Amino acid sequence: MATFNRFMDLPDLARLHILNYVGDNNKQDELINLTVISKAVNKDCQQAGIEWTIIPLFVLSPIQNIKNGGSINKFFQNLNQYQQHDENTYNKLQSYHLFRVNNIDKFDSCPFRYSNMREFVESIIENDFRMEGIRSLNISLPQSTATTTTTMAPTNDSSLPRALLCIMPNLLEIDFSNTSMGANILRNFQAGSCPRLEKVTWNNIDRISKFKMTGFHMGYITNLIEIRMDNSNFIYYNFVMSYLDSHPETFIFHKCGSKVLERVSIQNAKYYPVYYNIDDQPKVIPQNALIKFVRNAAPSTLKWFRSDLTQENIDMLHNERPDIELVN
Structure with missing residues (x-):
């Protein structure tokens, strides 16, 4: 001060x-x-x-720094009132480009009067809520609040993020770092929401989020240009991803729906196999799996890859793919 x-x-x-x-x-x-x-x-x-x-920033914070201190229902009631107030208020609401949620772990879940999340989302769409100017959504938590891999269930309810995705049709970037909502949050894009999304940042994904190393959860994000998932624990690693002389169609993130991917960062990422015990520790991603990704993933578009490739393998791949910048 x-x-x-x-x-x-x-x-x-x-x-x-x-x-x-x-x-x-x-x-x-x-x-x-x-x-x-x-x-x-x-x-x-x-x-x-x-x-x-x-860039104009819209900040949403819970009233109190306690569990359920933020009300999803109250926020959308207020948003509806603002949009219907007058043209100037509506235009001001559309002028925001960045949307930040503070303390996502302090917000309540789907409003009690709705039987399920689908009904709540449908009500949002029916009321034509929109924040068309939003380009970036950040709901990340500080790293110190990230859950441990021993937790058995997601601690961050996904109701608010799922609802927000429905009102941001021009969203380009999201940041879910250090949250434990569950990887299915990204499957929302199958409904056609946020068709322009280009960048996903989700560092420190924990095991309980169940993010598949196949990229399954990004299957509907067709315009994705950049992925940042450093220090993350993926699940369902398929050993075929390390076979350099066979199964060329199976590699890290091979089920990602984008054909324009340019930048990927999975530095210090680890994995759990398909079958693991609760006390198992994550394993280091094999060098062959990283090599195969560089050789097989989006060969016409990939420009930058940060991982734990050894310098020796970086030098080897540089001779094969001089068009890709490799960083460790």
């Missing part, structure tokens, strides 16, 4: 230079947070001398 106060005591021109420097150095997240909590900073960022634009 003392540092912030000293910043606000600076002359207008000095503050402008600092804001331009921060904005040009990929620190917009910090600036967005400041504009939310400080009207003075928000006003500064709208000066004529500012050389960049802060």
Whole structure:
């Protein structure tokens, strides 16, 4: 707070230079947070001398930092009222490009008056709720709150994310890092929601989310360009994925529906076999499986792959696929 106060005591021109420097150095997240909590900073960022634009951010947080402190039903009631209020309010709602959910683990589940999630989603669609300007949805949790692999059931209810996906038809990016909602959340795209989605970030996927290494859960995301799933524990690894001389159609993420995939990161990722005991520890992904992915996955589009390939194998693959940047 003392540092912030000293910043606000600076002359207008000095503050402008600092804001331009921060904005040009990929620190917009910090600036967005400041504009939310400080009207003075928000006003500064709208000066004529500012050389960049802060992307409008919509933040949804639970009222209390306790379990079920956030009400899904209340949020959608308010959203409906805002959209019907007047044209200016509706247009302002559509101007937001980023949507961030804080403390997703503190929100309640599907409203009690609905018998199931399908009914709730249908009610959202029927009421024509839309936030058409949203391009990025971030519901990630801090890494310290991620569940352990010994937990037996998902701890983060997927009701809110599933509902949000229904009202964001122009969504391009999602970030579910450190959450335990269950991998089936990505199967929502079979209903045609978010057809433009290009980037999925879900670092620290735990075993209880049951994300299949085949890419099964991304089967309907046809425009996917980038996948980031570092430090994740996948399940249902198929040993055929390591066979370099046979089954060329079976490799990591071979069931992903995208034919335009360019960037993939699975650094420090591990796997559980099809059959495992509750006390089993995850295994390191074999080098042959990583090699096979580079050789077989989207050969005309893949441009960048970060994994745990050894430097020796990176050098070998560079000779075979010089068009792909390999990082470890």
